[in-house]
Amino acid sequence: MRQSPLPQQSEASQTFALSIIPPLQTQQEQIMLEAAMQSLVLDSQHPVALELSGSNEERRFIVRATTQTALDHIETLLRAQYPQLEVRPLRPFEDPFRLEPHESVSAVELVMGGAAYLPLRTWTERKGGQEEVDPILGLLAALSKLPYQTRAIAQLSLVPAPVDWSKNSLRKTVEHSLEPERRAQQAERSAAGTGVGAVTIGMPLLIALGVEAGLFLLLEPMLPAWVGNSLGSLINGQMPTLTSIQIITLILSIAGCVILFVVIAMLVDRIQHSLKPTPIYNMSMVEQKTSRVAYRTRLRLYVIGPQTHDIRVDLEQAQSTTFSRVLSSLPARWQWQREKQELKRKRKDVMLRLIATYRQYHLASGSYFTPRTLSAYSAERLLRANRHALRSGWARGLRHSQQYITVDALSALWHLPNASKLSELALVEYRKARTLLIPPEVSRLSESFVPIGYSEHAGHRLPFALIPEFFTVHTFIGGKSGEGKSTFMERVSAEAMTRGGLVLIDPHGDLCEHVLQLVPPSRVDDVVLIDLADKNASVGINPIDVTLGRSRDKAIADLLKTLSHIWSTSWGPRMENVFEMALRTLFEINSIMVAQDPEHGPSQQYTLMDVLPLLTNENFCRSMLQQIDDDYLHRWWREYYEPLSLMQQRDIINPVITKVTKFESVIARRIIGQGRSTINFTEMIAERKIILINLAKGIVGADVAGIIGATLLGLIQITLEEQGVKAAEERARFPIIIDEFQVMAGVDYGALAELRKYGATFFLATQSLEYLQKLDDFLLPTVMANVKQLIIFHMSAQDADTVHRELGVEPEDILNIDMHTCYVKMPAGDHRQPTFSMRVIPATMGDKLLAESIRTRCRIRYTTPVETIDGMLRDAMVRSIRMAPSSQKKAGKKGGRPSNSNTPRPHSTRINSAAEDPIPPIFDLEQEQPEVVLLDAPSDFTLLDSSHIDNNTVESSGEPTDIQSSDVPIAASNDVNDVNDANANTPTDAPAKKKKNRGKRALNRSLERAARHREALQKQAELEQATQDGTYTEQSATDQADEEEHELVELHAYSDPHENG
Structure with a gap:
């Protein structure tokens, strides 16, 4: 190790x-x-x-x-x-x-x-x-x-x-402190009881006797002569002869010696006891x-x-x-x-x-x-x-x-x-978070790879690296902002890019930008950048693009599956049925257009933006159906949708319209509204591309970012599911890193376990588990049930209480963990490893020049300029307005409108008696299909109220002006004559007609301005191209101007045929 x-x-x-x-x-x-x-x-x-x-x-x-x-x-x-x-x-x-x-x-x-x-x-x-x-x-x-x-x-x-x-x-541990005194006293009593040595000469007496003997020898020269003679006589056995004075002197001297002896003995005994007192101690x-x-x-x-x-x-x-x-x-x-x-x-x-x-x-x-x-x-x-x-x-x-x-x-x-x-001591630093050492097996497996962090505990500092097994299971990453989640995801992204494919979805943009700078130079050409914050260009994604190679039913089923998860709370069978039939109709038309014109047809395909006019514009709907050969689609429109009353039609199409119009924001429609898809996820997954998606929530708004992100993720999931036909070893392993995944509400996270079989491994990051629970009661349990790896940084108290049992630590440990430090729980070697703590190493500084080069490459390869996209969107809107079946065109040329008996009424009020007024078909299937032509709109078709038109809507400012559905509310209405026939007693509202006419004239003026603006842009582009090619002539420019002027006159005449005679 x-x-x-x-x-x-x-x-x-x-x-x-x-x-x-x-x-x-x-x-x-x-x-x-x-x-x-x-x-x-x-x-x-x-x-x-x-x-x-x-x-x-x-x-x-x-x-x-x-x-x-x-x-x-x-x-x-x-x-x-x-x-x-x-x-x-x-x-x-x-x-x-x-x-x-x-x-x-x-x-x-x-x-x-x-x-x-x-x-x-x-x-x-x-x-x-x-x-x-x-x-x-x-x-x-x-x-x-x-x-x-x-x-x-x-x-x-x-x-x-x-x-x-x-x-x-040690003796004192078993001997009482008074035991020596007891023994001495007992010895004295024993000696006194036996009568032996009644007079015990102790050490003090000996010292006293020695002192007196010394004094005698010291004072002997000073003693009188008779003292020596008397002692000599006593030694020889003779009784000395002494005078009375000498006897008295001798008696006093002996008494003095005795007294001195006793005093010395007492003094010595006292000194002995004071110098060596008997110790008193506690044995225990x-x-x-x-x-x-x-x-x-x-x-x-x-x-x-x-x-x-x-x-x-x-x-x-x-x-x-x-x-x-x-x-x-x-x-x-x-x-x-x-x-x-x-x-x-x-x-x-x-x-x-x-x-x-x-x-x-x-x-x-x-x-x-x-x-x-x-x-x-x-x-x-x-x-x-x-x-x-x-x-x-x-x-x-x-x-x-x-x-x-x-x-x-x-x-x-x-x-x-x-x-x-x-914790109550002031000025004392203490360690709050608990550290846990990395398991030996994980440390051993990490030795062969570049470490992204270190696990420190009890003086040990062991590296942790992203082993191959780390990318085979789903991972949950939780932590507050600024705690190290983004740093960890940068390290994961950098490692994933060296191994193969990667999908990164960033709602903010910083993480995507940092990862873009960390792309290995050898993989520059494999990067696909989808940046919603790019104001100059946008990618194109058309789910019903027939050139993507999917069958009609598979493409529509996948799209409906994605959308149903986005709006799961308001999704119903009737709405899904209408949505599905509308998408099938558009898909069939796209197939015909691409087959007839393989070069220009793909770019003119219909998109989700055309669902609204298909369901609300009678002429547009008829013209579409006249080109389709699918009898079942005709039967649905003729036998189900047409007999419905106006109110019933509105009831079933309103839920569809409210969802489709979510894609009509400026950013969304530039992506979804392009006929040709510039992004092919099937090819990118197969080629293991690096797909970086910047949702730019702060720029485009949370709703748009959520819808676009959920749609893109849904399409990616569907693409990965298509790998099920391949052998397990041939499936591309794709890590999908999603920061703040709760932003993309409606994504089918319940399919995590299934998607892992198809090669997808999700890294789901969020700041708050509590917010997830409030957003969806089943979202957090669903995610936690499918993830096997947990990366937990510092979290709130409630979140820590929720997740600490998964890790086996205490909530206080998560609350007190240091910044850029996390708890990791992961499997390794077919074993569930214990939780360990790790400090993440900050990612190295990336190459900004390389990132800008990649951004330019992706803009050239996968995007279209917004000016071109806006022009295509305006053309598509005008086309949907002008489209009509040929039968109505002939009637319009005669200066009148087709009679009720000969004109089909797909939006008319249902007649109770089928015998008296049978429901006419939209067209006879046995007759030859007429060619679709442009026709003047019927006078009863309400396009716009004058109050919605601003004379400055279209200006020649160099920036294209978008006409959104919120500005031009197009609704289905019955033919005026049909309504008058059914309601003969209803008086005509003259002020309403005047208001309607004013709206038509205002729309004409707006369309004229838009046409002139588009004309100027097109002429400028063609002039530049012709100048470069050397094919420019004044005659060609004049012919082109005449053609566009004639088209503008026809458009003006079409907008109000009765007013222009």
Whole structure:
């Protein structure tokens, strides 16, 4: 397993220190490090220091060592005890245990008092089933509210003590402290009871006797002669002869010697007891300490603060000048001394707080700390780093220390705070999110690929790469904006482009632009860019384009399937039936047009934009049907649609019209309204193209972006389903990345499982699961049931509560995860791998010049200029208005309208009695089909109300003007004469006719302006082309102008035949 090492400390800097960031996931009962403390230090040559530091900005936990080996060892042990902690190497300028030239230090060493076998307070006991207050909180409190630019460090340095450090005190663990006195008294009583040695000469008596003997020998030269003669006579067995005075002197001398003997004996006994008192101790407390591993320690407190303003240089310079300058410097010297004393007093106050805090470890019957102030020189020497670390610096005097602290006391003096209190501590940084290491199998599979991120946990840093299996299952990507979703999708897109095909649908545009810059140079020609934000050109997609190679029924069924998912809540069988028959009619006409004119017919095909006039324009509908040979289509129009009343027809066509008109926005109609499709998804999927779709929701609007995106995605899904006829190994594997997939409402995400069989793997990204649930109750469950990979970044509380069970983490972990960090759950090697955390590597900067080159290539290959598209749309609208069957053209030329008895009425009111007025057919199938011609519109055909026409609708501004369906509402109406026949008693509304005539005249003027504008554009284009080809002549230009003028006159005459006679 490959492991990336953490940054190493520089040996030259001699700063071997780590900042420990405690985790929020620490268990509450885990407040000690006793298990880890037993092996915390390697040996006496590798001392370790545990520190608590504080300033007015932060409070830290620090571990320090003299070698990198010792530092790595202590880091490993701490991570074993706290797997979720974070470790950061301290750089020299970040280390609080340093002394700058402008700083001063005060230091105090806390020396342990009491016998070495007596313990400190350790908080291992419980009271009432509850743990006592964590002592580390008191130490951290003492490190808060420090003066400005002041640092305080509590440093506990240690090296291992000998294993048998407590062998001289082990007897006290089984022997009562009063047992020696009991034994002495018992011995005295035993001796007195036996009568042997009634007079026991103890040590005091012997000492007293020896003292008197020494005095006698010392004073012998000074004694009278009779004393020696008397002692000699006694030794020889003779009784000396003494005078009365000599006898009295001798008696007094003997009494004095006895008294002196007794006094000396008592004094010696008292001195003996005072020098070696009988110890009183608690056997259980002695056992508590002597039974554990211990360390030789030094507990020192440092307070480092700024010096006073450096005025001493000025004073020294003043001393070398005149006496007057010296006098003038005295106030400054006095001020400097005051500032110096004030800063020293502040450091002393901080030191007193620290010393007082450590009293919580004192035991009245145990050990305690006694403060011993260190000189400034000693303090600076302890702070000074030196390569002889054991002789100077913080480890000085540590190996010979007689202060023993056991591991339980050590863990009480330094440990990480309880998680329940950690979040409440001010100025203490802690790790919120939980890290989980990548499974070994996934890490092993990632070794052969370029990593896109790293999984870090417990000191390990392992790479994660997009393995081939990653692209074979559906993936859900969730996270708030700016958390790293787009970065992750960029990495996935970049990797997918190197492997094969890709479909990327971006509702905003930034992701699409970044991915465009990451296209490999070898695949520049494989990119297909569909950019709705492009104002100069647009792609063309005609679902009923017969040149795409699909059969009529398959193409229409696929289109209806796509549209039914977009409007699933308002889709009905009657509406679908009308929609289907209208599309079949248009598809049949397209087939005829392409067959008759293979060169120009494809570009003149009908589109979804023609569904509305087909259902609402009687003449257009008849002209279409006259060209179709499908008897079943004729039967539907003749036997179902025609007999319906006007109200019934409106009821079934209104739902169709409301949906079709959604595509009449400027952007949508430029894409859907082109007769020839410039995009062939079947070929692109087969060739594994890179399809980038920018929906530009902020520019075109959310509704248009959603409809176009859902339509394009539906067509892509249908194309992928067509791969079902191929063998599994021959199917193109296509990752489909959809950012903010909830924007495209109505997409059939329930087909994810089926589409995966056909080669599609979806990467669905969203910002909010809650929004998905409100949008559709079944959308989120459907998606989660079909995805096997989860990539979860930071999410809201409700979303975290929804998805955390899928990952096996807590909601707080998702709420607290860092930016650009995610939890990953994925399968690998036919196994469901555990969830792991990963930090995503930002994508490299792309090539903007390459992206612009690709954009230009795609504009040339797959788009049409908007001016051309708008002209085609206007021509198609005029064509639908002017189209009429030849039978009506003949009647119109006679100056009248066809009679009711001879004219079919597909939009007329249904007659109740079929026998009296049978429903006439649209045309006789046995008769020869007349040629479709242009005819004057019937006078009763309401095109436009004058209130909808603006004289400035069409201007010669160089930009084409679009006539939308909302501006020209075309509705189905009955022939006026038919209506009058059916409703003979209905009076004619003269004002309505005048209003109708005004609308016709206004439309004529608008059409004339549009024609003139189109004429100018066409003439300019033809002039440029003819000039380039060298075929331009004045005669050809004149002939062309005459033809267009004649066409305009006919158009004007057609718009109002009765008004023009």
